[in-house]
Amino acid sequence: MAAPKNTFKAALREGRFQLGLWAALGSAYAAEILSGSGYDWLLIDGEHGPNDMPLISAQIGALHRSPTHAMVRPPMGEAWILKQLLDQGAQTFLIPMVESAKEAEALVRAVRYPPHGIRGVGAGLGRASDFNRTPDYLTTANDEICLIVQVESRAGLAAIDEIAAVEGVDGIFIGPSDLAADMGLLGNPGAPEVLAAITHIFARTKAHGKARGIMTVSLPQAAVYRDLGADFMAIGTDVNCLVSAAEALRRSFLGEEGSEKRGGGY
């Protein structure tokens, strides 16, 4: 019996758009609730959510046998944390702030077993191998890993072709908020200059045969990104959903008009 099939990676390869949601509450219960909401993937945010390894593992577990695929973002793309996340069953990774082919190549090695990489052998202790109940896990795991790197700075923008060309990078994900910030447009990810950069990154990513990803909490902006060719996209966050729904309920009961003001980033 082989490593679990990565349904998200397979969908991208078949050209099937994948709709996602950001999970930053740091709650396995919330992740389990959201797994029934019809999204193709859920991003477990270890960069901006109050997540540690036990919490991320619990969220991976909450999604484990659901139709919603777990995508995990570590705080940084470092081999030691990727090793732990892999053994906990993560198969799809979103790595923040990648700015060179050298960084991307190191990430590819970190998520693969030798001879193609440096991943330590320990999955027999973890969910990845169904706790050592998957006889062929070691020899089949590499192919079911999906590595997505974030391009979200001027340096990453300048290096997009070398990054997208790296064998083993399956997709490029744009972080509009951080990209805007680095472009001197903090809090304004919808600025024309940012859209121009996104358009270029998408075009070069497509040229290298890789998947194009992005996120937004604005549905009009999501339509623009979809028209630009996004292959996978998050259209909201659990935090925003909770805040907006709770405040809308209060206003509705009290008969209040209008909506709460939000900050520029998300």
Ligand SMILES: O=C(O)C(=O)C[C@H](O)[C@@H](O)CO
């Ligand atoms: O820079 C971005 O935009 C992202 O990478 C997404 C954000 O980190 C996250 O805050 C989404 O809410």
